[in-house]
Amino acid sequence: MSLKDYEGEIYTCLRCGFCQAGCPTFRHTLNESLNARGRVILAKLYLTGQYTPDEDYMQRVLSCTLCDICKVKCPPKVEVAEIVEALRSELWRSHRDLYPQDIVESINSILERQNPFGVPREQKMRSYEGESSVLFFVGCSSSVYYPHMAENTLQVLRALGLNPTVLGQEEPCCGYRLVEMGAVDEFKRVASEVVSFLENRGVELVITNCPTCYKTLKEYYKRYTSLTFEVMHITEWLVKEAKFEGELSEPMTVTYHDPCHLGRSMGVYEEPRQLLESIRNLKFVELPKSREESICCGGPIRALYPELASKMSDEVVQGAIEVGASQIVSSCTTCYRSIASSAAFHAEVDALDLPTLLARALRRG
Template identity: 25%
Template sequence: MVEFDYTEIVHRCFRCGYCKYPSDYSRINCPSYAKYKFESYFSGGRMWLIRAFLNEEISWSGHLGEIMYSCSTCRNCVENCVFKFSDQLVDVFIHARADMVENGLVPSKVADFFSNIAKFGNPWGEKKSKRLEWAEGKYYDKNEYLLYAGCVASYDSRAKKALKALKELMEMAEVDFGVMRDETCEGNEVRIMGEFGLFAEIARNNLQKFESEGVRKIITPDPHAFNAFRNYYPEFGAEFNVLHHTQLLYSLLRSKKLNLGKVNAKATYHDPCFLGRWNGLYEEPRKILKEIPGLIFVEMPRNRKNAFCCGGGSGNFYTDYLGGKDSPAKIRIKEAAETANLLVTSCPICLMMLEDAAKSENIDIEVKDIAEILLEVIKT
């Protein structure tokens, strides 16, 4: 694991507040600050709390732990901090959490998250046998691509529908792929939440499986898994290529392997943080939507690097520190409904969070994964 001394950085922040906003400073863009509206819940506040804890000016408390884990690591602060250490902001929070983990100072919800993944290979403690029910026996056998579903798409009923749509599209286009028989968590949230030891174990075990099966190319609909495979697994010797499903689907459209019918819809797109700000993939989803005949595509005011987070990242889809009234997902779904009648995303966590918010707020808007939209258009 790469060494990182965050204690040399925390004292440099003097809490100017630029990191709370998008690039045009139009409205609050930090999801945890948007919900709680206290200074301790934005990046500058967390930097000061970390410094105070290191200087023994404050003591550990469960509330401090919740503040640290309410950060969804969306990287809005990285985009908008005006200082030279901006690229390291999220790393500060991740490594501060790692010290919390090492010293046994994590909230019970976080401890349960780690425990479930260590024991069952998923955050909810679900049976491993349920993970591949969607795959219908399409197992990897020296195929060109391994389709890696991830935890949320495998277990959440709503996200699973989108996963099945992707599988059907790949079969239509005659993509040579299979699913690992014993797929387990890739560990992105485990690392982001600071359990470096467990993440290393997960990564090494997965790499051993991939190497023994001869995996060279991976496709995943999960930006969080995409991030782990692309940015963290190389530390452990990974040499495979990884594609997000929007990259594959756009390639299939360009090569005429998927033929689109016409649709009548006004759609907008929600950028997943781990696809956009973490990995710079903004254009493929938009290019796909603009290829669909009859679809009117309209951007939300906050888009691309200024997109507002759904609040599910960094394990918050499980811990729910950003849930309830004024949740980021509820704020975002209202913004989407003011823009279009169809909200498209390309992340199982975002899909789950945003559809739940639409139902909770009784907002009349469809929320779909981009694979579902393509499949519907092809079938019309």
């Protein structure tokens, strides 16, 4: 949809400011133009031709993490994240020269190398032959930087009777960064190429670890393509299709951080908790802000605004310390990376990825 299609949504904003209570980029800057309300006004100014974008304007638009907590706090439920996405798609078309180089490179990298990190495709993890109709879609972040998370996921799935295929270097990028940053035409092309590629391979079920790939394949692709295969997050598959049970050799107190793309976006709150509660010797405690109130880890803006992003992940870590958790479990590589970078400053708490914990619990380690 174009920004013009969101005109009604833009005028639905009451300017009440309740979104200040949720928006993390406002909370850590106290800058109204980095708040949801401010961003709605920026969109209106663009739409009415009252403002010509410059670098400051871009910073305000690009620093939104699309975390969607503003909608939770907003009385008329204004779709601020969707407005920001539509605004970015206008800006990508009309003011591409104002985009930071980092974003342009990331977009080109997806189109040329099938990953947003600018690394050669050969740096993705190895492939595994398995059932051709079931694909474990690893995602670029885990494939390039955290292959152990994918290996642990595979170990868990195999132990529970599923032997999916892993495409390794052949795995395409889901293209989220394109739609996130406004490169919508490029995203549509990628989405239809990925869907054709998977369909031609006979894929009927895609299981992924990555909340961003999950949301992209399941929700964004549906806007532009018709999917013939089912998409499940690993936690959904483990709860619905397998009877996961595990045990830790030592007692451990853990908390769980809801990734924005898995929780607020896709409503997957229960399954990760059910998995954690099925592990003996594990004590589960909730973060002070969880489920739809979960704090964004800052991951989406870490490359561009590292200080602001760190303040966001520090908040998550402080919450975990408050509730006495020794491990913050995450089912998202981006959240894991953000939380780990903040947890590194605190001896009492650490970041732990869900697949590694599950594999360990299966081994009773």
